[in-house]
Amino acid sequence: xxxxxxxxxxxxxxxxxxxxxxxxxxxxxxxxxxxxxxxxxxxxxxxxxxxxxxxxxxxxxxxxxxxxxxxxxxxxxxxxxxxxxxxxxxxxxxxxxxxxxxxxxxxxxxxxxxxxxxxxxxxxxxxxxxxxxxxxxxxxxxxxxxxxxxxxxxxxxxxxxxxxxxxxxxxxxxxxxxxxxxxxxxxxxxxxxxxxxxxxxxxxxxxxxxxxxxxxxxxxxxxxxxxxxxxxxxxxxxxxxxxxxxxxxxxxxxxxxxxxxxxxxxxxxxxxxxxxxxxxxxxxxxxxxxxxxxxxxxxxxxxxxxxxxxxxxxxxxxxxxxxxxxxxxxxxxxxxxxxxxxxxxxxxxxxxxxxxxxxxxxxxxxxxxxxxxxxxxxxxxxxxxxxxxxxxxxxxxxxxxxxxxxxxxxxxxxxxxxxxxxxxxxxxxxxxxxxxxxxxxxxxxxxxxxxxxxxxxxxxxxxxxxxxxxxxxxxxxxxxxxxxxxxxxxxxxxxxxxxxxxxxxxxxxxxxxxxxxxxxxxx
Numbered sequence: 138x139x140x141x142x143x144x145x146x147x148x149x150x151x152x153x154x155x156x157x158x159x160x161x162x163x164x165x166x167x168x169x170x171x172x173x174x175x176x177x178x179x180x181x182x183x184x185x186x187x188x189x190x191x192x193x194x195x196x197x198x199x200x201x202x203x204x205x206x207x208x209x210x211x212x213x214x215x216x217x218x219x220x221x222x223x224x225x226x227x228x229x230x231x232x233x234x235x236x237x238x239x240x241x242x243x244x245x246x247x248x249x250x251x252x253x254x255x256x257x258x259x260x261x262x263x264x265x266x267x268x269x270x271x272x273x274x275x276x277x278x279x280x281x282x283x284x285x286x287x288x289x290x291x292x293x294x295x296x297x298x299x300x301x302x303x304x305x306x307x308x309x310x311x312x313x314x315x316x317x318x319x320x321x322x323x324x325x326x327x328x329x330x331x332x333x334x335x336x337x338x339x340x341x342x343x344x345x346x347x348x349x350x351x352x353x354x355x356x357x358x359x360x361x362x363x364x365x366x367x368x369x370x371x372x373x374x375x376x377x378x379x380x381x382x383x384x385x386x387x388x389x390x391x392x393x394x395x396x397x398x399x400x401x402x403x404x405x406x407x408x409x410x411x412x413x414x415x416x417x418x419x420x421x422x423x424x425x426x427x428x429x430x431x432x433x434x435x436x437x438x439x440x441x442x443x444x445x446x447x448x449x450x451x452x453x454x455x456x457x458x459x460x461x462x463x464x465x466x467x468x469x470x471x472x473x474x475x476x477x478x479x480x481x482x483x484x485x486x487x488x489x490x491x492x493x494x495x496x497x498x499x500x501x502x503x504x505x506x507x508x509x510x511x512x513x514x515x516x517x518x519x520x521x522x523x524x525x526x527x528x529x530x531x532x533x534x535x536x537x538x539x540x541x542x543x544x545x546x547x548x549x550x551x552x553x554x555x556x557x558x559x560x561x562x563x564x565x566x567x568x569x570x571x572x573x574x575x576x577x578x579x580x581x582x583x584x585x586x587x588x589x590x591x592x593x594x595x596x597x598x599x600x601x602x603x604x605x606x607x608x609x610x611x612x613x614x615x616x617x618x619x620x621x622x623x624x625x626x627x628x629x630x631x632x633x634x635x636x637x638x639x640x641x642x643x644x645x646x647x648x649x650x651x652x653x654x655x656x657x658x659x660x
Contacts, residue, residue: 155474156371159431159445173446175468175476176431180271183264183420184233186435190261191229191244198245198412199226205248206410207280208399214409218245229260232415241416243279249396249411252403258393258413262420263295266440267452270384272421274350279414281397284337285311288350291388298390302350303332306339311394319354324373327358328383339399346416352384371470385425428468428476429453446480456481456493461537464493492537494521515542527555548575550586582608591620601625 159176162169191197198205199220206214219225227245236242249256274288288301305311314332322329336348353364360370374381396411403411424433426442430453433442444453446468447460456465460481469477489498491509494516498507512521515528524530524542534541547555547563551574557563565574568587577587592598592605599611603622606612613622 155367156428156470156476157431158475159429159478173478173480175428175470175478176445177269177428178423178426178431178433178442180421180423183268183422184262184418186264186440187233187420188263188265189229189232190263192259192261193257196246196258197228198247203248203250204409205245205412206407208397208410227414232260232418236416241279243414243416245279246393246396246413248409249403250408252405252408252411255394256396256411256413260391260393260415260418261295262389262418264387264440265294267292267385267387267425268422268440269381269425270352270386270420270422273352273419274389275417275419276348276391276415277346277417277419278348278397279346279416280412281339281399282336282346282348283393283396283413284339284398285395286337286348287392287394289390289392290386291390292382292385293387295388300330301389302330304334304337304348305332306334306337308332308334319351320357322355322358324358327355327377328380339397355384368473372473375470389420424452426453428470428478429480446478447483448481455535455537459483461490461493463496465537489520491521492516492541493539494537494541514539515544527557529557529559529561546573548573551575584609 156175156177157179158174160171160173163172197220198218202217202219202221202225204214205216205218207216217225218227220228227243229244231242232244234242244260246256246258283304284306286304288304289298290301291298303312303314308314308316312332316334317331318333318335319331322331356364356370359373360366364370374384393413396413399410424430424440424442426433426444427448429446429448430442430444433440435441439451441451442453444450446453447457448465449455449457454465460483463482465481466479468479471477489507489509491498491512494513495509495511497510499510500507506519508519509521512518514521515525517523517525522536527545528542529545531538531541531543543561545555545557545561545563547557548569549555550566551569551571552563552565554564562572563574565571566587568578568581568589570576570578577583580590581587582590588609590608592603592608592611598621599605599613600621600623601614601617603611603613603617611620611622613619616626618624618626
């Protein structure tokens with residue numbers, strides 16, 4: 138029987154649901170011990186920790202200074218953007234500052250003075266950390282919302298990008314997609330990427346400034362319109378394939394493809410009223426800690442999970458050293474209400490450490506040792522601590538990483554065998570070189586292997602006027618033969634070449650020479 142005594146609780150109430158306690162000190166009949174729970178950090182304003190980049194170069198207005206107009210007064214172009222004047226500059230940081238007394242500050246692009254060349258701008262937000270969205274992304278535009286834009290996401294710190302949502306005043310024309318609303322999605326399509334026209338059409342109202350990525354409406358598909366049935370949402374996040382990752386990002390990118398037009402067409406006589414201006418970007422979310430932490434702090438320039446459950450890493454994505462008696466697993470929302478912590482277990486003295494590459498051990502009696510059985514992830518050894526033949530150690534990965542061993546990939550023709558050394562270099566055959574033995578040393582050529590050069594144009598190895606063909610053989614003039622054209626045909630045949638039928642200028646000899654140039658080299 139358990140008598141709970143919450144002597145130590147690392148918790149802060151969360152904006153969404155009950156997973157706020159990582160562990161409690163409990164007393165049992167066997168004595169006091171920790172009891173673990175699935176847990177996650179509280180939601181917070183992620184724009185306070187973001188790094189922003191705007192491209193292409195020169196897209197921010199003010200260098201050189203230029204005038205711009207507004208749609209309300211399109212011919213009164215008295216406003217100016219000047220990067221050298223703090224009062225007139227519009228740098229990217231103004232998308233995230235606090236606006237005093239209701240005075241909007243904003244980043245602004247150059248005007249569309251190069252029309253009909255497209256006016257394109259990318260705004261990239263990076264956290265160098267996986268975060269989970271908990272509320273709508275809200276982008277506030279001054280002077281009109283874009284008529285066409287895209288929102289993209291990355292899960293790998295910007296190495297690859299995926300569409301998140303399309304926005305257009307005409308979805309079919311812009312993206313060849315029918316317009317849809319999030320509130321019309323079903324439980325089986327809640328993570329569908331769609332195109333919406335709701336935030337792009339011009340209505341002439343200054344109040345219509347925001348563009349949204351509707352996270353709450355997608356949550357509501359499972360939790361109800363008031364988000365009261367959060368247990369059902371967490372159950373679906375755990376069980377529906379790809380749903381949890383859909384709300385997870387490391388980076389966001391807004392691709393602005395066409396500015397607000399203020400009407401149905403572009404007025405070419407006044408292009409100074411077309412530009413982008415963003416005054417605010419709100420992103421609400423929590424650090425992704427794989428349900429192994431309820432605190433996330435900003436230190437050394439990035440967000441870090443304060444990991445529990447004997448886990449470690451920026452996202453609590455691996456077990457601590459000496460707590461690797463089984464493979465690491467993320468925590469689970471299920472079973473409700475406390476979930477499963479899936480804590481890492483401590484390695485007990487006498488047990489075998491397999492670094493997560495094996496789940497079974499065997500005792501070898503005559504050696505009096507315990508060894509791991511059926512090592513996975515291309516590992517081998519008593520503790521699965523070595524790499525199989527044909528693989529080498531990934532120096533950037535720890536021993537418990539699934540990618541700790543990398544395949545050698547030695548070239549089958551250029552290498553002696555498929556094994557490599559600890560740095561990934563293969564043992565090459567004569568003439569071959571390179572980490573994988575797929576290149577040739579100088580004075581060698583590749584033809585299903587490396588062969589020494591017979592001749593060389595620069596060293597002029599071909600004699601008596603012979604020409605070198607692909608470093609592989611000499612093309613001899615009429616009257617000479619041999620590997621290097623070093624032998625006279627006249628001397629070999631003991632003939633007087635001046636009167637011989639095969640003299641230098643004969644048509645037959647010329648034909649043979651041309652044919653020799655066309656023949657492929659022998660390997």
